[in-house]
Amino acid sequence: ATGLGGVLFGVIADAIGRKRGLMLDIALYSVATGLTALSRNLWEVALFRFIAGLGIGGEWGLGMAILNEVWPPETRGSMVGLTQAGWPIGMAIASADAALVMSRFGWRAGFAVAILPIVLLVVVRGKMPESRLWLEYKRAKESGELPPELSEKAGWLTLRQLFHRDLIGRTLKGLALASLGMFAFYTLWSWAPAYLETVKGMSMVRSATFVGASWLIGWFGHVLFGVIADRIGRRPTFTIYAAMFAASVLGLTAAGPGLTGFVALAANTFACGFFSVYGALFGELFPTRVRATGASLCYNGARGVSFAAPVVLGYVAGVAGFNAGLLVAVVAVLLAAALIWTVPETKGVRLEAIG
Structure with a gap:
């Protein structure tokens, strides 16, 4: 699910924007994880975990596309490293959730806590601007100002563009x-x-x-x-x-x-x-037109292989x-x-x- 979600949300972010794509992604995995707590049987648990996996897979590529496009190139690697360092912190938080919440109140409470990231939607919607690079590309595409070699590709699905001879x-x-x-x-x-x-x-x-x-x-x-x-x-x-x-x-x-x-x-x-x-x-x-899809495909496709x-x-x-x-x-x-x-x-x- 994470591999599929990564590609799916990469395509969405390259099509409708980084900000809206990220908001949709956060909403999906937060709600699906919260609904897991209300599951009545294993089939519903599996369904909601699959849906949550789609969103979890999408977040990395969207986040990295935004970060790359807004951060100065001189310190871009440092900021990515700091962001990626959230991974071990997340593992520690998940362990604490299991030890402090699930052990006392059961597995449903542990999943219910995981709906809290939806609060990020308020921050993203109100505080985070859309990527300037993506907006410039969108304007050039809609006004027909793209170079001839890119104008035809602009109508292709971004996933197809990644497997064209130039990429x-x-x-x-x-x-x-x-x-x-x-x-x-x-x-x-x-x-x-x-x-x-x-x-x-x-x-x-x-x-x-x-x-x-x-x-x-x-x-x-x-x-x-x-x-x-x-x-x-x-x-x-x-x-x-x-x-x-x-x-x-x-x-x-x-x-x-x-x-x-x-x-x-x-x-x-x-x-x-x-x-x-x-x-x-x-x-x-990867160029701006396929950056979210490219990053997501490489990273989340690798997750599938690593299984x-x-x-x-x-x-x-x-x-x-x-x-x-x-x-x-x-x-x-x-x-x-x-x-x-x-x-x-x-x-x-x-x-x-x-x-």
């Missing part, structure tokens, strides 16, 4: 880059608690403590990625973080259940800051052991580090309304 290379490389990064992440983290308990011999409480505490370190990794990327570029920063990710996975396989294990895990969450590259890079790779990661790890672990299975994550992230050098460096790129 298909960037689309496929962006999708592959995000897929490899997410595949590496989910290979490790979908099995992390089980790995710590079965291979490292940790108790459930100790495992949960290690994971929760390590993600506090992850916040700094996301923020610093953007700062560094604005200084030395998207590609070298991603390569450094990918190398840290690979080294931390190898370190985790060799570490014990004590301090060394926590250090390896914390180093990995810091290295997961490489996710901060996607928001800036994808926004800078195979736990299955692959489970198979390899069953054949050769857990540690061997984790090497899949190492291979995936190093392939991503090599692939990013085939993508243009976009540090400091000034975005134009028409291009």
